[in-house]
Amino acid sequence: MNNNTAPYELSKTNTLNSPTRSINRAISVSQPDLNIDQVSEEVKLEPDVDNTIPEGPPPDKGYAWIVMAACFVNLLFAFGTTNAFGVFQTYYLEVLFVDVSADLIAWISTTCIFFTLAGGLAAGPIIRRIGMRYTSILGTFIGSAGLLLASFSTKVWQLVLTQGVIFGFGSSLIVNIALTAPALWFDKNRGMAIGLVASGGGFGALVLIPVVTKVVEVNSVWWAFRVLFLMYFVSTLVGGFLLKPRIGFTPINKIIDFGLIKDPVAMLICAVGFLLEIGYSITMLYFPASLVDNGTSVTLATNLIMAFCTISAFSRIISGYLVKKMNPMDIMIFCHSMSGIIMLTMWLTNKKFSVHLVYYLLFGLFSVPFFSLGPVVTASYYKKEKISQVNGLSYLSMGIAILIGAPSIGAIFQKYGKRTDYSQIIIIGGTFYLLSVIPLVLLRHYIKK
Structure with missing residues (x-):
């Protein structure tokens, strides 16, 4: 484990620069023959200096639960809107842009997901x-502007800019803070709190x-954007006003801390995120459309997205609870292995609706633990000043996976x-999920050390 050495360093610095140290130095220079009892008497004349750092409100109680609720609501809309992208993707492919190539349409979802994930580094x-x-409120205004402008967009490039870049970046600020704040307010119940907050994305899709x-x-679809704008703006604005750190919180003043590139734990966390995101995005973006192509109605395919998001939300909560025991x-x-296996068997080799339904629900259960447990591992291993940076770097790797993977997969x-x-x-998709198991095994080894 990477122990937090900040208190030791602070104590050491205060000792070197304290009035007592100055007295000792002065005495040792000007009166070399002074005995130790006289020095001790002189030192006692100095008033005590309280160098303790305020601890803030107690963790795991009181306002901590309000912060958790605010983060849940914020993630419900910031990630929930992105998780509901399957509805937009199906509409774009089947109705709005029928004569436009799939790889070009994929850039809308690519930019939206990339900026939602990667923009949090800022x-x-x-x-x-x-x-x-x-900062959270700033994200609210930027994201809301993106949704409102998207409601007037009729071209693919316009949606790339509005729904993709502007909305994605605004949401990224909200997401980063929503996953960082619970780590500052919770100690014993940290895994459960982050799991509950992370489930907001799944429940958000269920609502939206x-x-x-x-x-x-x-x-x-343009009025759908306007309704989303109103819901997103009001909810995340209220959630943002409720947020505050439990103790002094000053993240690293860098967009990217290049020192983390030499950190094997940070790089392995990023590798897991990169690999799984490619596999996860394929099911999220293409499974509903595959159902429609196999004869399922658009309405039923949409309802199944809600079922998937419900299962995935509970999976994140359960994962956060299991951290106490496993x-x-x-x-x-285990979950990534299962996700890859069922993709390569149940979805690939079968066309029956019943089998696809079971696959979709099982994938919702097994595919998402990293989204809640990744921040738990980060918060447990790193000092609080680095949590936001490591989370941002992890989500950057997932964003790069989308930026590279989504257009390539579309092509x-x-x-x-x-x-x-x-x-x-x-x-x-199945292959990349199975590959993500390799850095997880290595990560387990490094953290044990």
Whole structure:
């Protein structure tokens, strides 16, 4: 474990610079023959200096639960909207941009997910300047602007800019803070708290998908964006106002701490995120469309997205609870192995709706523990000043996976799958999930050391 040495260093510094040290030095220079009893008497004349650092409110109780609730709501909308992207993706592929190539359409989801994941690296320097609360509120205004502008967009490039870049970056600030704040407020219940907050993305899709679907049915996708804008703005604004750190929190004043590149634990966490994100995004973006192509109605496919998100939300909560009894790496190793296996068997080799339904629910259960347990591992291993930076770097790796993977997968689906055969991209997804087990095994080894 990486022990927090800050208190020791502070104590050492205070001792070297204290008035007592100055007296001792002065006495030793000007009166070399003075005996030790006289020195001790002189030292006692100095008033005591209290160098203790205020500990703040007690963890795991009181306002900690309000912070957790605020983070849950913020993640519900910041990640929930992204998790509901399957609805938009299906609408873009099947209705709005039928004559546009799949790899070009994929850039909308690519930029949205990339900036939602990677943009959080900017949170640390912004928090240093304006604080945690106002950084989250800044994210609210930026993300809301993206949704509102998307409601007037009719071209793919316009949606890339509005729904992708602007909304994604605003949400990234909210996501980074929502996953960092519980680590500052919880100690004994840290895993459970982060798991509950991380489940907000799944429950968010459960809330938002019916809203988006209904508005699209009775009006248009543009009005769906406007309704999302109102819900997102009000909810994350209130959640942002409730946020504050338990104790002094000054993240590293760097967008990227290049020292972490030499840290094997940080790099292994990033490797896990990179590999799993490619596999996870394939199911998230293409499974609903594959159901429609196999004869399932769009409405039923949309409802199944909600079922998937519900299962994945409870999976994150359960993972956070199991951390008290099990090694988080063991949980992730098992779940990632299962995710890869079921992708390469149940989805790849079968066309029956019943089998696909079971696959989708099982994938929701096994595919997501890293999203809650990754921040738990980070918060347990690193000092609090580095938590935001390591979380941001981890999500950057997932963003890069989307930036590289989503267009490539879209191109493969377009060229080799002819927009009807999903077997090539399913093999890619299952393989990458199985590959993510390798850095998890190494991570378990390094953290044991």
